[in-house]
Amino acid sequence: xxxxxxEVRERIKSVxxxxxxxxxxxxxxxxxxxxxxxxxxxxxxxxxxxxKVLKHVLTSLEGEADSVFNRKTELKKPLxxxxxxxxxxxxxxxxxxxxxxxxxxxxxxxxxxxxxxLIFLCVGKKGHDYVKKHYNKCVIIADWVNLPNHMSFEQVExxxxxxFEKFENGEIxxxxxxxxRFKNAGVQYPEALRYLPVAQLDTDYSKKKHRKRADxxxxxxxxxxxxxxxxxxxxxxxxxxxxxxxxSEHGARMTAMDKATENAEELLKELxxxxxxxRQAAITTEISExxxxxxxxxxx
Amino acid sequence: MKVFVLTxxxxxxxxxxxxxxxxxxxxxxxILKGHAPIVSGxxxxxxxxTLESGEKQVFKIARxxxxxxxxxxxxxxxxxxxxx
Numbered sequence: 072x073x074x075x076x077x078e079v080r081e082r083i084k085s086v087x088x089x090x091x092x093x094x095x096x097x098x099x100x101x102x103x104x105x106x107x108x109x110x111x112x113x114x115x116x117x118x119x120x121x122x123k124v125l126k127h128v129l130t131s132l133e134g135e136a137d138s139v140f141n142r143k144t145e146l147k148k149p150l151x152x153x154x155x156x157x158x159x160x161x162x163x164x165x166x167x168x169x170x171x172x173x174x175x176x177x178x179x180x181x182x183x184x185x186x187x188x189l190i191f192l193c194v195g196k197k198g199h200d201y202v203k204k205h206y207n208k209c210v211i212i213a214d215w216v217n218l219p220n221h222m223s224f225e226q227v228e229x230x231x232x233x234x235f236e237k238f239e240n241g242e243i244x245x246x247x248x249x250x251x252r253f254k255n256a257g258v259q260y261p262e263a264l265r266y267l268p269v270a271q272l273d274t275d276y277s278k279k280k281h282r283k284r285a286d287x288x289x290x291x292x293x294x295x296x297x298x299x300x301x302x303x304x305x306x307x308x309x310x311x312x313x314x315x316x317x318x319s320e321h322g323a324r325m326t327a328m329d330k331a332t333e334n335a336e337e338l339l340k341e342l343x344x345x346x347x348x349x350r351q352a353a354i355t356t357e358i359s360e361x362x363x364x365x366x367x368x369x370x371x
Numbered sequence: 372m373k374v375f376v377l378t379x380x381x382x383x384x385x386x387x388x389x390x391x392x393x394x395x396x397x398x399x400x401x402i403l404k405g406h407a408p409i410v411s412g413x414x415x416x417x418x419x420x421t422l423e424s425g426e427k428q429v430f431k432i433a434r435x436x437x438x439x440x441x442x443x444x445x446x447x448x449x450x451x452x453x454x455x
Contacts, residue, residue, distance in 0.1 A: 110380070113380060116377055118379075121447055123445075124436055224449070290409065290412065303436070
């Protein structure tokens with residue numbers, strides 16, 4: 072009897088220590104989430120204003136706005152940017168992103184996958200591991216698996232420039248990005264989106280009332296400016312994808328760890344009831360044994 | 372005249388000033404109140420701001436853009452890479 076009691080006591084101890092870990096992880100994630108969210112809000116004014124500048128340039132640009140990044144392609148050499156987390160214990164977070172990526176591949180690039188012309192660029196270890204295991208015919212041109220917690224714009228720029236270079240010299244002709252759009256700590260939307268080529272730049276601005284009364288001076292000329300602006304905007308966009316994924320990761324981990332802590336609590340409750348029952352049963356047996364023994368002595 | 376100096380990672384400056392000097396790709400120029408609307412690329416150099424109090428502030432930049440419209444100046448820049 073006491074052997075069984077000891078066993079339950081050990082289990083309770085181990086559940087308590089696991090619960091402490093999950094609780095701590097939840098709090099760490101909450102703190103990291105706050106920082107990640109802050110990063111998202113900090114990039115917003117920059118990217119909004121950049122968009123505005125682009126609009127002003129487009130407004131005064133007559134006719135087609137052409138750039139390397141919006142040329143038509145045949146979708147022959149796709150690149151998939153797979154943005155996942157590097158660590159686990161965040162529920163179905165990575166699985167969901169991978170699912171979105173796989174759905175996109177099945178939908179559009181099945182033949183590329185078969186002949187191995189599908190290229191991956193992995194940001195985050197989990198996605199990298201998955202591709203290595205399940206798409207061993209495909210090439211991973213680059214990976215960033217040992218990321219620090221927070222990605223700086225410089226790092227994003229490095230990735231973006233690698234992609235632009237390959238895109239410009241025709242090594243790849245389509246870029247899709249699989250990431251997780253952040254809504255709040257509880258809700259994230261895994262998505263796979265077309266990143267390059269960009270949709271035709273909307274020059275309709277010039278025809279509509281969007282036309283500002285102001286006549287802008289452009290330095291240097293509009294076309295050069297546009298060729299500078301578009302990559303900048305694309306980089307900012309990529310940075311936003313990464314920041315969103317980062318925030319989503321911590322949101323997902325926070326929710327997962329909260330659930331785990333709750334489950335541990337429930338488990339503890341059950342274990343404690345079981346433990347107390349067993350203890351009570353042991354005491355009752357002991358007493359009845361003593362009483363029985365005493366009664367036998369008295370009778371003698 | 373209102374000025375925003377923004378990088379992708381943070382807001383460097385936001386407030387009222389009397390003048391902004393920026394390193395345009397064509398040449399350095401100064402923006403004062405009532406400047407004509409302009410969009411310009413910026414090259415490596417310093418953005419110099421003179422506050423209404425006369426105090427001066429300098430930001431080093433690697434490149435960027437400036438837009439002036441209606442006495443509102445948006446300076447969108449990237450900071451130079453930090454030397455290790």
